[in-house]
Amino acid sequence: MAFSFSARRLAALSAAVMPALLATAVSAQAPIRVGGDIQGPKQIVRVDPVYPPIAKQAKVEGQVIVEATIARDGTVKDIRVLRGNALFNEAAIEAVKQWKYETTFVNGAAVDVLVTTVVNFTLKGAPPANVNALLDQAKSARDAGRLAEVEQLLQRALDQIRIERSDQQTAASPAPTTGGPLRIGGAVNAPRRITYVEPTYPAEASSARVEGQTILEVVLGVDGKVKSTRVLRSLPIFEQAARDAVSQWVYEPTTLNGVPVEIVMTVVVNFILK
Secondary structure (H helix, E strand, O other): OOOOOOHHHHHHHHHHHHHHHHHHHHHHOOOEEOEOOEOOOOEEEOOOOOOOHHHHHOOOOEEEEEEEEEOOOOEEEEEEEEEOOOOOHHHHHHHHHOOEEOOEEEOOEEEOEEEEEEEEEOOOOOOOOOHHHHHHHHHHHHHOOOHHHHHHHHHHHHHHHHHHHHHHHHHHOOOOOOOOOEEOEOOEOOOOEEEOOOOOOOHHHHHOOOOEEEEEEEEEOOOOEEEEEEEEEOOHHHHHHHHHHHOOOEEOOEEEOOEEEOEEEEEEEEEOOO
């Protein structure tokens, strides 16, 4: 007897079997990266990292960006540092190991997911974060699906930009002529530097692989030599080295209406490991 199998019955069987087969295949595959239709899992347990004593003593801040697999039971495994600092990497990994998330499902099957997250190490009372760092954190949070955190980070970045713009506007305004140094801006042009002394990289910062920058307010005498320096923003580990170097810089004298004048200006000293 011939066996006939209609197209309708085949379609019905496929509709019943295929979801189960798809769920089995999904559960057996490698971790799925968060993004697109795959939302970042909700974190239900977070353990703050232990601030390394050497970093706290040196008043060093930083962040570690890690890639981690969230298992089907919500635990974290297979943590890998994408970008970090030798001072903070181990502490970040130990903290992330203890985090826990809600289970992620795809087509009804629990799956492992791959996420990127940022662990920040910030000292209390520290100056605002760098705008670029905030934007990097916002990108990582967006990739992980943490949209509320993205909004907060972008707002902090916008606030910092407003502060910096306000500082620039203040710096661009000439100081009143009261006999004190004139601020760069308007009719007072920035002088050309003719002697440069490179700062000595602090040994402690070099061994810890720490980078940073120091922003100084500098008063130049009528002879173009540095009379005084004042730290506006810096990691403490770099302050003295920056001041020692800048104190030896020499500029062309500044004149206003043919008369030599003292000026106040802002300079930036970068500390970058080679």
